[in-house]
Amino acid sequence: MPQVAPGEHDEPREHDKPGEHDAPNESGGIEFPESWRQRHLLDLERLSVEEITTLLDVAQRLKEMTGGCRHKLSLLSGKTCANLFFENSTRTRNSFSLAAKRLGADTVEFSSTGSSVAKGETFVDTAKTIEAMGVDWVVTRHSTPGTPHLLARELDCCVLNAGDGPHGHPTQGLLDMLTIRQHLGSFEGLTVALVGDIAHSRTARSNLWGLSKLGAHVIICGPPTLVSQRWTELGFEVAHSLDDILPRCDVLNLLRIQFERQGARPFPSVHEYAALYAMDGARMRKAKDDILIMAPGPINRGVEITPEVADGPHSVILEQVNNGIAVRMAALYLLAGAAERFKEAS
Amino acid sequence: MNTTSPSLLIENGRIIDPSQSIDRVGRLLIHGGRVAAIDPAEGDLPSEFQRIDATELILSPGLVDLGAELREPGNEEDETIATAGVAALSGGYTSVLCCANTHPCIDSHGAVEFVRQKAVKARGVRVHVIGCLSKGRAGEQMAELGLLHEAGAVAFSDAPRPVPNDALLKRALEYCRMFDKPIFDRPENPELAGAGVMHEGQVSLVLGLKGLPTEAEDLAVARDVRLAEATEGRLHVGPVSTMGSVDMIRRVKSRGIQVTASVCPQNLCLSDDELRSFDAKYKVHPPLRSGRHVETLRRAVADGTIDAIQSGHMPRAREKKMNDLDLSPFGAATSETTLSTVITYMINEGVLDWITAIERLSTTPAKIAGIDAGTLQVGDAADIAIIDPRPIWTVDSNAFHSRCSSSPLDGHSLNGKVVKTLVGGEVRFEA
Numbered sequence: 101m102p103q104v105a106p107g108e109h110d111e112p113r114e115h116d117k118p119g120e121h122d123a124p125n126e127s128g129g130i131e132f133p134e135s136w137r138q139r140h141l142l143d144l145e146r147l148s149v150e151e152i153t154t155l156l157d158v159a160q161r162l163k164e165m166t167g168g169c170r171h172k173l174s175l176l177s178g179k180t181c182a183n184l185f186f187e188n189s190t191r192t193r194n195s196f197s198l199a200a201k202r203l204g205a206d207t208v209e210f211s212s213t214g215s216s217v218a219k220g221e222t223f224v225d226t227a228k229t230i231e232a233m234g235v236d237w238v239v240t241r242h243s244t245p246g247t248p249h250l251l252a253r254e255l256d257c258c259v260l261n262a263g264d265g266p267h268g269h270p271t272q273g274l275l276d277m278l279t280i281r282q283h284l285g286s287f288e289g290l291t292v293a294l295v296g297d298i299a300h301s302r303t304a305r306s307n308l309w310g311l312s313k314l315g316a317h318v319i320i321c322g323p324p325t326l327v328s329q330r331w332t333e334l335g336f337e338v339a340h341s342l343d344d345i346l347p348r349c350d351v352l353n354l355l356r357i358q359f360e361r362q363g364a365r366p367f368p369s370v371h372e373y374a375a376l377y378a379m380d381g382a383r384m385r386k387a388k389d390d391i392l393i394m395a396p397g398p399i400n401r402g403v404e405i406t407p408e409v410a411d412g413p414h415s416v417i418l419e420q421v422n423n424g425i426a427v428r429m430a431a432l433y434l435l436a437g438a439a440e441r442f443k444e445a446s
Numbered sequence: 447m448n449t450t451s452p453s454l455l456i457e458n459g460r461i462i463d464p465s466q467s468i469d470r471v472g473r474l475l476i477h478g479g480r481v482a483a484i485d486p487a488e489g490d491l492p493s494e495f496q497r498i499d500a501t502e503l504i505l506s507p508g509l510v511d512l513g514a515e516l517r518e519p520g521n522e523e524d525e526t527i528a529t530a531g532v533a534a535l536s537g538g539y540t541s542v543l544c545c546a547n548t549h550p551c552i553d554s555h556g557a558v559e560f561v562r563q564k565a566v567k568a569r570g571v572r573v574h575v576i577g578c579l580s581k582g583r584a585g586e587q588m589a590e591l592g593l594l595h596e597a598g599a600v601a602f603s604d605a606p607r608p609v610p611n612d613a614l615l616k617r618a619l620e621y622c623r624m625f626d627k628p629i630f631d632r633p634e635n636p637e638l639a640g641a642g643v644m645h646e647g648q649v650s651l652v653l654g655l656k657g658l659p660t661e662a663e664d665l666a667v668a669r670d671v672r673l674a675e676a677t678e679g680r681l682h683v684g685p686v687s688t689m690g691s692v693d694m695i696r697r698v699k700s701r702g703i704q705v706t707a708s709v710c711p712q713n714l715c716l717s718d719d720e721l722r723s724f725d726a727k728y729k730v731h732p733p734l735r736s737g738r739h740v741e742t743l744r745r746a747v748a749d750g751t752i753d754a755i756q757s758g759h760m761p762r763a764r765e766k767k768m769n770d771l772d773l774s775p776f777g778a779a780t781s782e783t784t785l786s787t788v789i790t791y792m793i794n795e796g797v798l799d800w801i802t803a804i805e806r807l808s809t810t811p812a813k814i815a816g817i818d819a820g821t822l823q824v825g826d827a828a829d830i831a832i833i834d835p836r837p838i839w840t841v842d843s844n845a846f847h848s849r850c851s852s853s854p855l856d857g858h859s860l861n862g863k864v865v866k867t868l869v870g871g872e873v874r875f876e877a
Contacts, residue, residue, distance in 0.1 A: 244770040
């Protein structure tokens with residue numbers, strides 16, 4: 101697929117609009133996928149294999165059309181994306197903002213500190229107020245699972261989950277999957293290990309549904325206080341020794357220890373955790389030659405990953421960041437298209 | 447008792463009274479606010495009386511609720527003694543035990559008197575007061591249990607807060623023996639419960655919600671029953687929600703220890719799967735457990751291990767419930783739907799027969815609370831629920847009499863409705 105030159109798509113073009121169904125355009129257009137119906141992106145557990153694949157395909161296409169998420173299109177010009185973050189975030193928030201801007205949409209930022217939530221307003225009221233300002237998407241992050249689902253019931257605009265406590269972070273799952281697909285082609289037959297603080301990780305909960313639906317074998321690895329044996333009831337492999345599973349893994353996704361979510365420490369010390377689970381040079385020598393090392397970041401160097409691995413040749417951590425913009429562009433584009441179709445139909 | 451109310455003859459209804467093992471179609475005469483006769487001879491009828499035709503309807507002793515939060519004084523945005531009273535009457539209740547967690551809490555003679563006076567003025571349901579177990583419900587020092595007893599408190603409890611202090615509970619169980627009043631404990635170990643919002647299990651694991659492990663309840667029940675055994679005090683644990691609780695209660699009862707237990711209707715029909723909707727209407731206490739626990743509780747109610755079904759009415763204002771699952775308080779309005787829930791999910795599904803269901807909802811709770819209720823014996827107050835077992839209706843929590851419009855059964859199709867509720871022979875609720 102040819103990459104699009106900078107500035108080529110600054111003006112709105114007919115076939116760029118979501119909901120239009122032009123013939124595929126070899127010169128760099130995109131065709132809205134006929135089957136897409138979702139107006140919200142809440143979690144990957146509820147998406148079908150086809151929907152996840154569509155998201156990844158569109159993300160790949162938009163990445164190519166924007167020259168690696170660097171150039172601007174006008175697919176979504178005239179639309180507004182509100183970032184409604186009740187938890188601190190720099191990377192995800194900026195990634196969503198950039199994704200919206202790359203497709204020509206405007207963005208508006210809200211955070212819990214300094215807004216009316218601090219004055220006692222419920223977050224549903226806050227979201228409704230922001231929606232009334234005429235936004236097309238609300239991108240939300242909150243410390244409690246299910247808050248995006250609650251907003252999707254209460255709001256008419258599209259709702260994107262940018263992290264709801266330890267529950268879901270669908271665009272993180274998708275960007276991890278896009279990165280794996282770019283390197284390894286498909287998910288069938290792959291063994292992917294999620295290592296670390298599964299109990300408090302929304303990245304884990306998004307990855308494991310997405311990956312298992314698309315055919316990967318998922319191992320969840322960490323100490324029993326962070327990795328419940330109950331995951332086996334849901335068909336996942338549970339392991340407590342990284343060294344034991346390492347030789348079988350095609351991909352390692354090293355999850356951050358979420359100190360801020362843990363009440364009582366689930367392990368005796370960081371030192372002990374790092375000795376048992378940190379991916380370091382010695383462990384790299386036991387791994388497959390072409391293993392992919394991933395981390396959702398922010399990374400705690402020296403806890404779950406040592407600098408030589410994080411910055412080494414197997415690490416795709418920075419590619420993940422770039423793919424984050426791609427999948428967020430895809431999500432914004434697809435949801436907006438579904439919303440327009442829904443509006444036309446009703 | 448109101449002696450000016452007219453005599454009433456309720457005819458053609460199916461009279462169910464577990465206290466006399468009655469389950470038959472008959473007629474019931476009320477005179478002077480009391481049950482005057484069942485199936486009186488024509489010659490025994492007074493010269494003037496009103497008739498109520500109860501063809502196809504069920505006459506039951508009014509239901510007795512072992513614990514409902516009335517929220518007044520202090521939280522009138524959630525409920526008042528008057529609104530809770532109407533809600534209870536519409537659910538067939540004629541006697542309600544008021545939880546002590548008002549503001550100020552019911553740990554003084556004056557607080558007991560306030561609730562009783564308000565309830566009398568409201569002319570709704572009969573309200574009996576549960577006094578605090580500890581001063582200020584702080585869980586440290588015994589409240590003035592003797593004085594509360596003299597003021598009319600029928601039981602002592604810090605519920606819905608558990609009593610984490612083992613020594614305090616032991617002392618209170620010993621002390622209460624001198625006035626033969628029960629202590630109610632809502633069993634929960636606070637360290638294990640933590641900040642949990644739902645049953646800890648496969649569903650909470652997938653949803654990433656903080657869990658309330660079953661062992662938090664199991665450990666508390668184990669402690670409670672052991673202290674009851676040691677002190678020979680009167681202990682009621684409830685509401686319970688776990689297989690572990692049922693197992694322990696069954697074992698101590700088989701050894702003859704004086705312990706009773708109760709369960710809430712939603713724990714007999716709904717599981718933690720409901721939380722997949724992330725809707726705070728399912729954030730109730732005790733939490734909705736997994737299917738295995740629900741099944742065990744149903745059997746335990748049937749075989750009598752669990753003695754009573756209580757509404758667990760914990761009304762909370764809409765603005766409090768309209769929140770995410772961490773911020774939303776536990777609670778729901780349940781007194782209006784308890785009977786219909788039991789009919790639909792326990793009687794219709796063959797777990798309980800009618801007379802046992804009424805026993806669990808009325809006769810046994812009255813015995814546990816030590817109040818004169820839960821019976822249609824001649825001479826007793828005519829507290830009666832007239833029930834139409836036929837209608838199938840859809841729960842609309844916005845139409846509740848309660849100020850709380852949150853219900854885990856909202857939208858459910860239930861069977862059976864209360865037609866009239868009589869307190870002391872007077873029709874206080876009519877559908």
